[in-house]
Amino acid sequence: MNMELKILRTKVHGLFSYLITVTIAVLACVGAAPLLIPDLTKCEIASASAPAGPPVTLYFNCCLPIPDGPMVDFSFEKYKPTTKHIRRAAHTASEQYIAKINKAYELMKALPETDGRSFQAQANLHCSFCNGGYPQRGVSGNIPVQVHFSWLFLPWHRWYLYFHERILGSLIGDPSFSLVFWNWDDQINGGNRVPEMFTRVSTSIYDSNRNPNVQPSTVIPLAATTAANDSETIVTNKNLNNMYQSMVTASTATLFMGGAYRAGDDLTNATVLNAPFGGAIENGVHNGIHFYTGDPRTQLLQDMGNFATASRDPIFYAHHSNIDRLWEVWRYDMPDGERFVHTDPDFLNAEFVFYDETGQMVRVTAKDALDSKKLGVYYKKVRSDDLWINYNPPPITNVSAVPAAIASGVPYVGESPLNGTINIGTNFSAIVKRPAEKKPSHKLEVLNIQGVQALRDEFFAIIAFVNIPGAGPTTGTASAEYLGTFNVIPASGKNRHLMANIKYEIGDNLKRIGIEKEEELVISLVVAGSNTTVTIEGLKIDYEDK
């Protein structure tokens, strides 16, 4: 804020305009502030429950050990990288490297849980900041800290991996030790399978709480609607389109990284239309991989399918290394040039806490996570990215479906507030008006599925299409009519009630289909994976800033 003020001040001439600028800046600060690290002595027992089947509630003591020494503030000076950490694709790791990573986790797992570097404490960092382990500091009321479902998602997880990697490296005396990434988006070189190294029973990176059908020979479906009998080519094309829609066309910070989350924001008690907004990368493929890996024989899809237990599986860190890598690719390697991350001070100054390789607690901010190279973290380039960057989703329709939809009684739905909510059942189609004015070139056309509510008792997915009235769970997702999927993994306790808004860039889709001149569109929503009741409060097509 200070810096911005200074710049503004030099740009603005005259005392009067200067005063106005200051007043606006001060007003903007009132009622908004970045998330602060919580008071770590105020830990609450986190819980997760599954009401389906014989109901079960599990309680997790995710409380973090508090070391004797003082908490330090992160600085690039103090944590200067002595060497580069070059993360590679897990499926390309040598036997020698696999032995090294196993050794590192073996030593981490042998540490007592009172040690912040231990595997248990590392897993608890995730559980406590997702399942309500700590209330926010400096706000009134008991509002849990939540590092998912918003713009905090990418920086928090980057920091998490950064310290986790340093701890593993120091345990084996190798400061250049680097995590591997699970290259599940790679559809040519075999990355789209569970990396074999994680399937070796009784090694330190194996976890028995995994879906038994998740085996190295199966191609990982990134789309929730992938049918068991889909051929490998169909699965691959659906995967490429999922990547294309979440990485290439979700080009703004909000669409890709997620929306604002500030001190005092309460996901468990928000108005649904103001609910924080998860980005395409998180809601789509990230959640999809969690669901896919979690063990359906456990009620809570443990370990990976539930945020309370996800990071008890060492494959979690390889999954998130890929998410972190994709953030870099999204930012620097897209055909439209460099993209921009959030610059809101409440994003930049959000604070988190981790343990470093000495077990000391470190306070960090989101802004220091924005340059991966400055943290010494690099990713080995993979050619397979080009496949989804250049994917051309083929249209399966070529004229507007609106007349047919009107003829068959598909209703018009407008933006919120409507008269009540709409239960979308297993599938729902609506005709939605586009903005009357022409789109300015600095804007994107975005569909907003407003006020989505459901209970996250089981996994389900909300899949969106344009121009396919009556789309259902078997409608393919490899084509230009597919907008994206919101994969909802089970969550309970404080996070059981899902409230969300979902946004998709649609301009690219309309152009490919050839309906970019139409005034109205058919939007279809499909619920797959379970019979959960999903309601929405409206559908709105709007222009948003790039």
Ligand code: C2O
């Ligand atoms: Cu913190 Cu992949 O979740």
